[in-house]
Amino acid sequence: xxxxxxxxxxxxxxxxxxxxxxxxxxxxxxxxxxxxxxxxxxxxxxxxxxxxxxxxxxxxxxxxxxxxxxxxxxxxxxxxxxxxxxxxxxxxxxxxxxxxxxxxxxxxxxxxxxxxxxxxxxxxxxxxxxxxxxxxxxxxxx
Numbered sequence: 001x002x003x004x005x006x007x008x009x010x011x012x013x014x015x016x017x018x019x020x021x022x023x024x025x026x027x028x029x030x031x032x033x034x035x036x037x038x039x040x041x042x043x044x045x046x047x048x049x050x051x052x053x054x055x056x057x058x059x060x061x062x063x064x065x066x067x068x069x070x071x072x073x074x075x076x077x078x079x080x081x082x083x084x085x086x087x088x089x090x091x092x093x094x095x096x097x098x099x100x101x102x103x104x105x106x107x108x109x110x111x112x113x114x115x116x117x118x119x120x121x122x123x124x125x126x127x128x129x130x131x132x133x134x135x136x137x138x139x140x141x142x
Contacts, residue, residue, distance in 0.1 A: 010038075010039065010042055010138065011042060011046055013139070014039075014043050014046045015046065015050065016136065017043065017135060017136055017138070018046065018051060019135075020107070020135060022107045022135070023084055023085065024079055024084070024085040024086075024105040024106045025084075025105060025109055026088075026101055026105040026107075026109070027040040027043060027086065027108075027109050028089060028092065028098065028108050028125060028134075029090070029091045029111045029113075029125075030111060030112045030113070030117045030122040030125050030137075031091060031116065031117040031118060031122065032090075032091040033091070033094075033116075034111055034113040034116065035113075035140070036090075036111050037059065038140070039088070039109070039111050039140060040087065040088035041088075043055070044056065044057045044084075044086040047086065048084070051084065053083055053084050054084070055085070055086050056085055057086050058071050058074060058075050058085055058087040058088075058101075059087065059088045060087065060088075060090070060097055061088055061089060061090050063097050065096055065097040068097050068098075068100050068101055069100070071101055072100065075087060075104070075105075087101055087105060089101060089102065092128045093121060093124055093125060099128065099129070102129050102133060107133060107135040108133045108134050108135065109134070109136060109138060110122065110125065110134055110136070110138070112137055112138070113139075113141075114140065114142060115142045116142045
């Protein structure tokens with residue numbers, strides 16, 4: 001399957017995220033309304049190919065904070081069976097439901113939408129999650 005130039009650039013950025021010894025990664029949009037699902041889906045695909053472990057995609061997008069615990073349990077069960085877990089969440093600025101799953105995951109990846117993400121939003125997102133949790137950031141076109 002052929003990729004657009006934007007998709008190719010995203011996949012190249014994601015290759016750098018495969019370093020380290022993590023089993024679960026949360027894709028965190030840096031600002032409200034920024035998509036994380038596209039990046040999470042691409043990351044699951046790249047992770048499976050490069051790391052040789054089945055990466056499963058999970059999502060808490062649109063969920064209330066009380067409903068996130070089921071996603072965390074499913075994520076942990078998948079990891080225990082030898083897989084990788086990639087989770088897409090809503091902006092932690094707009095919805096606090098992503099924070100518990102982010103804390104349960106090994107690492108987080110910040111998604112910055114070029115021309116849309118405000119610097120203040122990105123800083124606030126990093127503060128809410130904790131800077132040490134982030135392994136890096138990727139940029140996507142608006």
